[in-house]
Amino acid sequence: MSAVFKHELRSYFHSLTTYVFGAFLLAFVGLGAMLYNIQAAVSNFEYVLSFGSLIFVVIVPILTMRVIAEEKKQKTDQLLYSLPISTWQVILGKYCALLIVYLIPMAIISIYPLIFAQFGDVYLLTAYGSILAFFIMGAALLAIGMFISSLTDNQGLAAGIGIAVVLFNYYSISLSEYVSTTAAGTVIALLVLILALYAIIRYLTKNENLAYGVSLVLLAGIMVLYFVDSSALEGLLPQIMTTLSLFERFNAFVNGVFDMTAIVYYLTVIAFFLFLSVQSLEKRRYN
Amino acid sequence: MITVEHLTKRYGEVTAVDNLSFQIDEGHVYGFLGPNGAGKSTTMNIMTGCLSATSGHVRIDGHDIFEEPNEAKRLIGYLPEQPPLYMNETPEEYLRFVGEAKGLKGAELAAQIAEVMEQTKITDVRRRCISALSKGYRQRVGIAQALLGNPKVVILDEPTVGLDPIQIIEIRDLIRQLGQSHTVILSSHILSEVQTMCEKILIIARGKLIAFDTPENLERELLSPSEITLTADAGAEEVRAILSSVPHITELSVTQEAGAYPVAKIKTDLGDIYQLSRSLFFAFAHADKALLEMTLKKANLEDIFLELTEEKAVEDSTAESEVTGA
Numbered sequence: 001m002s003a004v005f006k007h008e009l010r011s012y013f014h015s016l017t018t019y020v021f022g023a024f025l026l027a028f029v030g031l032g033a034m035l036y037n038i039q040a041a042v043s044n045f046e047y048v049l050s051f052g053s054l055i056f057v058v059i060v061p062i063l064t065m066r067v068i069a070e071e072k073k074q075k076t077d078q079l080l081y082s083l084p085i086s087t088w089q090v091i092l093g094k095y096c097a098l099l100i101v102y103l104i105p106m107a108i109i110s111i112y113p114l115i116f117a118q119f120g121d122v123y124l125l126t127a128y129g130s131i132l133a134f135f136i137m138g139a140a141l142l143a144i145g146m147f148i149s150s151l152t153d154n155q156g157l158a159a160g161i162g163i164a165v166v167l168f169n170y171y172s173i174s175l176s177e178y179v180s181t182t183a184a185g186t187v188i189a190l191l192v193l194i195l196a197l198y199a200i201i202r203y204l205t206k207n208e209n210l211a212y213g214v215s216l217v218l219l220a221g222i223m224v225l226y227f228v229d230s231s232a233l234e235g236l237l238p239q240i241m242t243t244l245s246l247f248e249r250f251n252a253f254v255n256g257v258f259d260m261t262a263i264v265y266y267l268t269v270i271a272f273f274l275f276l277s278v279q280s281l282e283k284r285r286y287n
Numbered sequence: 288m289i290t291v292e293h294l295t296k297r298y299g300e301v302t303a304v305d306n307l308s309f310q311i312d313e314g315h316v317y318g319f320l321g322p323n324g325a326g327k328s329t330t331m332n333i334m335t336g337c338l339s340a341t342s343g344h345v346r347i348d349g350h351d352i353f354e355e356p357n358e359a360k361r362l363i364g365y366l367p368e369q370p371p372l373y374m375n376e377t378p379e380e381y382l383r384f385v386g387e388a389k390g391l392k393g394a395e396l397a398a399q400i401a402e403v404m405e406q407t408k409i410t411d412v413r414r415r416c417i418s419a420l421s422k423g424y425r426q427r428v429g430i431a432q433a434l435l436g437n438p439k440v441v442i443l444d445e446p447t448v449g450l451d452p453i454q455i456i457e458i459r460d461l462i463r464q465l466g467q468s469h470t471v472i473l474s475s476h477i478l479s480e481v482q483t484m485c486e487k488i489l490i491i492a493r494g495k496l497i498a499f500d501t502p503e504n505l506e507r508e509l510l511s512p513s514e515i516t517l518t519a520d521a522g523a524e525e526v527r528a529i530l531s532s533v534p535h536i537t538e539l540s541v542t543q544e545a546g547a548y549p550v551a552k553i554k555t556d557l558g559d560i561y562q563l564s565r566s567l568f569f570a571f572a573h574a575d576k577a578l579l580e581m582t583l584k585k586a587n588l589e590d591i592f593l594e595l596t597e598e599k600a601v602e603d604s605t606a607e608s609e610v611t612g613a
Contacts, residue, residue, distance in 0.1 A: 003387035014375060079371035079432070081337040083388045084360040286339045 004085065004093025012101050021063045022105040028055040029109050033116075043122050045113045046130035046254045053134065053247055056141050057170055061162030063101065064145030065155045067094055068281065072153035081285060087278050091146075095274060098142050106135050126256045133253040133262065137246050140266045141166055143273035150280040151203075172245045176238035183233035187226055190237075194218050204279055206286070288313045288470055289334065289440060294343035296329055296494075303329040305494035307343070313439070316466040318485030319474035320592065326494035327474040328368055331444050334472075335365040348439065361389065364438040364469075368445050370429030374418040378409050378428045381417060382435060389436035403431040407461060423454035430461065434469075441465055443473040447480060459484055478592055490592065514584040515553045515564060520577040523549040529574045533566050548579060 012018040032048035071077040080090050113127040144165060149158040168175075180186070194215050202211040226233060242248050246269065249262040289311040296304040304326045311317055319327045332338035334345050336352045336359065345352040350359040373381055382403065386396045404410045407427040412420060417428060426446060433441050446462065447455045462484055465471050475481050481488055482502050490498040490505075498505060519526050523543040530539055530551060538554035555563045560583055571578045 003384060006387065007384040010380065011373070011375070074371070074374060075367070075369045076371040076373055078332075078337055078367045078369075079385070082335045082360060082363070082365040082367070083385065084357040084390065085388050086357070285337065 001085070001089040001093045001096075004080075004090050005096050008094050008097035009100060012097060017062055017066070018101050021059050021101065024055055024059045024062075025052075025105045026108060028052050029112075033112055037112075037116055043116065043120050045116065045122060045127040046256075048112075049130050049134045050251065050254045053137070053250060054170065056138060057163060057166045060138070060141045060145045060166055061148075061159040063098065064142055064149050065159040065162060066149065067098070067146050068150040068277070069153050069155045069158045073155070077281070077284065080281075087281050091274055091277050091281065095143065095146060098146065099139060102135070102138055102142060106131070106138075123256075126253075129258045130250075130253045133250055133258075133266075136263060136266045137250050140246055140269040140273075141169075143270045143277075147273040147277045147280065150277045169245055170247050172241040173248045176241040179237050179241065181235045181238060183226060183230040183236075186233045186235075186237040187222060190222050191219070194222075204276070204283055206283070288348060289472075290344070290346045291330075291334065292344045292346075294330065294333060294345065295341045296326075296333060296338070297341045303494055304333070304340075307491075307494065307496050309489060309496055309499055311440075311470065311472065313470050315486045316462065316471045316473070316484055318481035318488045319472065319491060320478065320481045320488055321474075321476065321491035323476055325476075325491045327476075327491055328444055329494075330491070331365070331442055331472070331474060332367070335363055335442055336360050337365070337367070361436065362439045364433030364436065364441045366426075366429045366433045366441075366443045366446060368448070370425050371432075372417050372425055372428060374416070376417055377414050378404070378417060378420075378431070379413040381428065382431060385432045386435045391436060399435055399437070403434040406434065406464070407431040408457075421454075423450050423457070426450065426454070426458060427461070430458075430465075434465070438469070440470045440472065443471065445474055445476075447475070447477075455480075515555070515560070515567065516580075516582045516584065517551050517553070517567065517578060518548045518580040519551070519571055520548060520579055521574075525574070525576065526551055529570050529576065530567075533563075533570050535563060535566075 029048060029052040032051040033045070036042045036047045036051065037045065068077075071080065080087075110128070110131050113122050113124055113131075116122045117124060145158075145162045148162045148165065149155075151161075152158050179189070197218070198211045198215040201214055202208060205211070222233075246266065249259065249265060252259040252262055291310070292308050294304055294307040295302065307326075307330060319330070321327050329338065333340050334347075334352065336356050339353070345359075347359040347362045350362070352359045373384075376384075379400065382400045383396065386400055391399055401410075404413055407430050409424060409427050409431060412424055417425060420428070430441075430443065430446065433443070443462065447458050450458060459480070462471060462473060466484075466486075473481075473484070485502070487499065487501055488505060489496060519529075521529070523541050526549050527539075527541050530536060530541075530553065535555050535557045536553050537556050539551065541549055541551045543549035553563070553567075557563050564581060564583060567581065568578060
């Protein structure tokens with residue numbers, strides 16, 4: 001794992017995207033700090049992070065698009081397969097390198113509240129709680145970005161899908177207000193989701209029976225629920241969208257609550273997408 | 288050293304490798320030979336753990352590649368068909384990564400990197416970006432990578448493809464050197480290459496092993512009925528009459544184009560082709576006719592290769608028609 005980690009880290013500091021990633025993050029958070037903390041003279045640094053989280057839509061795909069797609073393109077994934085290291089070691093090595101690249105601008109950002117504290121009353125506990133949550137939320141987005149990169153050998157496509165996914169996640173709270181709250185509307189939306197799940201399972205495992213099986217079980221569950229107690233389905237879709245949104249959960253921290261369930265949720269998302277990335281790489285061995 | 292048992296790989300309906308079994312012993316240069324799409328790369332990818340098999344086993348020094356992949360992979364150095372290089376790195380950086388991934392550290396890592404760079408003659412370009420290197424040098428960096436960690440077996444998939452003639456000669460020399468200290472397996476669809484470099488040849492066609500022997504044995508066993516073509520200063524009928532008195536001719540055809548000397552094609556079952564050429568010479572001498580030209584068609588691997596792969600194709604098609612007929 002350490003070999004992959006060192007190798008990735010070295011290549012990050014050779015490439016421009018790392019610096020672009022750091023610069024964008026710092027610039028955007030800096031802009032937020034200027035608008036909120038200086039011009040509006042608000043002493044809450046967490047508002048800056050809430051504002052700054054929008055930049056993830058751009059910088060996460062920029063950083064993660066090449067992680068695995070580039071290996072496939074250059075056929076260096078074949079080297080990784082033939083080396084005496086496991087796929088988990090490859091994925092964890094790559095992910096830890098991504099975290100280090102992300103940690104550097106975050107280390108600079110965590111000085112800001114201290115600077116502001118010199119000139120006024122800053123509630124440091126919520127500021128640093130939010131910074132920690134901001135870091136872990138970004139880490140979850142990086143795991144998602146890495147998985148998307150593992151699906152294709154085209155960096156541009158990986159970036160495009162990445163932007164769409166993060167953007168959808170960002171706006172899913174606002175969108176959830178507009179989606180149907182009726183039971184029938186929920187069922188239709190869930191059917192679409194099941195179809196997407198079917199496609200993903202089939203693509204990843206190349207096992208049609210497994211994909212059918214999982215989809216049919218879910219479908220049967222929803223149908224049973226619909227006919228037994230359709231009121232349970234009312235308003236479920238907006239609820240799901242809000243629950244799954246990484247950004248919505250971050251708001252709790254901004255409001256001054258250190259929400260442990262959100263942290264657990266972020267860590268679960270990280271573990272889940274790292275697992276999917278491993279499966280996606282392994283899949284090429286079992287096609 | 289390497290045991291492959293009943294290896295099969297299917298891609299949906301297509302069978303790329305079909306029940307392949309063979310054993311490879313330590314310290315020789317082996318050649319995988321077969322037309323494009325015969326299953327050479329697939330077999331090599333499975334042997335090196337890059338690809339799973341549908342069924343069958345591969346054991347490297349007793350370690351199953353699917354069950355103990357790390358132990359097995361440590362014994363193998365692999366150069367895939369397209370050298371897996373990071374284009375924006377220098378050979379030195381690249382080799383450091385591969386060495387570390389193979390578990391080398393500190394002074395040993397530095398010493399091995401220096402050694403393989405010396406062996407593959409890339410020391411001079413070690414600080415240049417790989418993307419700026421010629422194809423021949425890239426191939427050497429790929430081979431250097433395979434040699435790190437001092438593996439017992441080095442597997443090279445089409446190591447000379449796309450190189451110019453001088454680079455080909457250099458890479459072949461390098462492979463011959465490697466054969467002295469490692470077991471080397473290489474694949475190629477070029478016969479002469481395998482013939483000059485390898486001590487044992489595995490011919491693969493349509494995913495099946497159809498021959499496994501030394502180049503000399505393959506020639507001797509498979510091409511005993513040989514051919515002589517001759518031209519004589521006589522009429523076609525006269526030539527036929529003279530040849531009818533010569534023993535051990537199994538097939539004969541005499542052709543004569545207008546205004547030219549007749550040409551006779553002779554096949555024999557004699558093991559020693561010179562015995563036939565001697566009696567042909569005397570037969571024409573006794574008849575007082577001048578023998579203008581005599582060409583002995585010696586067997587070469589090209590013929591065996593074509594013969595074997597074609598034979599196999601014919602067998603397959605007859606087998607198929609039998610099945611459909613039934």
